[in-house]
Amino acid sequence: MSSAQRRSLPVKKRDHTFEQYRRNLFSDLEKSCGWTPTLPAAVPRPSGPGLWMTEYTTWFPQVHRWLEESQREFSRDLALLHDGLFELEPLESFGFAPGQSFFEGIRKRMHRLSEDLDQYLGEAQERSGEVMQVDDAGAVVGQPTAAAGEFGFLTDAYEVGPDGRLMFKARFNTKGFDAGDISVSTEDKKLVVHAKKTENKDGAICSREYCRSIFLPEAVERKDFQANLTTTAEDGCKSLRWFNSF
Template sequence: MMLKNNHQQKSVDIPINQEPKTFEQHRREMLTGLQHRHKGRKRPKLANTPHTDTWSDVIDNWVDSSWRSWDDEMHRLRRGMFALLPLDIFGLRSSYPDPFYLMNQMEDEIEEIRNRVGMCRVPGIGALNDFLKDAYEVGEDGKLYFKVHFDTKGFTPDDIKVDSTEHRLTVHAKKVSESDSSKSSREFCRMIELPQTIEHNQLKCRLTEDGVLMLEAPVKAPDYESITFTDNRRLGIHPKSADQIQSVPASKALAVKGW
């Protein structure tokens, strides 16, 4: 069980399904499926009449853009994956009762090392308040999803445990090495804060052949008429009136933090 502000939160284990394909193969199949499913659904643009993109238009544009920039897209996705942090480097153990304390300690150690050697921020590590700019995209069924990826190369589903509470998700991995004369193990961990805008009870986890842990969940009742994607395939919202903007609570914003 996880504790926060002295209130107990129920932790739910998320099963990990092994994918018989690589991350790139999975991505290609998803885009191909979306392309075939939505092909020909675009509404014809009539002369002298205003045209507003439908969600099918948005999907088509997003898929076309992803194909055109395939190499850049794959590089961007891999660069944005979360790296698991080794606990033993920081003298920590997974038995700490508060995961926030554990991760804060790890971040402090990383920052101190960077300061000592004059390093820039390490890719894949991130800061506690970094925002994931690419956490929302189209899913295999053509709906809007929250998606995050973890680099877990070298681990099997049996090595990894994923659990979630209402507000956060934790990935814990343990690798045991044995020889005739010795046995050793290393533990790794990573945590992200989950946004309120997703269906937490529909979180799914898959592990690809090349070690990418893919986690996704559908977004709660998104307003598809207002959603679009920018030129670099990041989620955007069509402008609304001032009254509409003020009526949206800050807690409902499509934002996510990770560390």
């Protein structure tokens, strides 16, 4: 793919913390899907932005129960989300050849993994309908978070968005970097997060440069991506959240 086909998107810094984002997500779902903690067993017809879900008699009850579970297990889920952040890697670990451009090095690295991706996606396709499951009691059953190799995150790469639609998401640990230090782009099947910070300490120039790239499923619409930078209240860890709905 040529550089003209590469898409760069802005990183937006959010004033609220990651914890507040999760609470806002629940609140938005309550509004768009017509959910409240005191709803009867019968599932109501959603209105407004959630109206599209009237066609999905199976999906909406699962969203309803997922909300109840998530509200109840808020602290536990936050810990799991924090543990699942992608860590940025020092640029020198990529093994770039002398004179090789940044994006050319990334392209070659990702190409070496493309055959593994095709194999993994072929196996995962059989599980594509199992993003959310319901147990005998009607509760949403989470999918495994650990899977083989570079593509394990694909088994846990989706969550319900504010409008009740399923969203692809990826979260990166960007502690130590501000929004202006981070560039995000998509190219072909990959998402690239590049962070660089240069500081002057006692007259000496100190530069840190990190990168992380992941594969994107074919169903994900690149043009709809958003990148938001938030901070966790517990330890100040900055999380870059990259997501879209489909």
